Amino acid sequence: MKKLSVLLLSLLPLSIAWADADAVLERHCTACHIQGVGGAPALNDKDAWAPRIATGVDAMTATVLKGKGAMPPKGTCFSCTDEELRAAVERMIEPLR
16 A cells, blocks of 8 residues: 555656646647647647657747747746746647657
């Protein structure tokens, strides 16, 4: 029982990080990325995301931080930390890999 408790507690930060990433995606990313508005690649468009994913999460996060095209810096999440935005990027591309 103790080992199970330790295991579950060790997974807690990961589940919190994913929950935070999901909240950032829902509030700040999906408005444009759900349908590909304003040149944003749609969330389910593997072909559009492939060249972006190939640049790596660091490069993608840098793009989010500075903005691109119609996307403002930080994708409108001005209160988000760099780490929260990186987690959101990772969460966004996870199903596309």
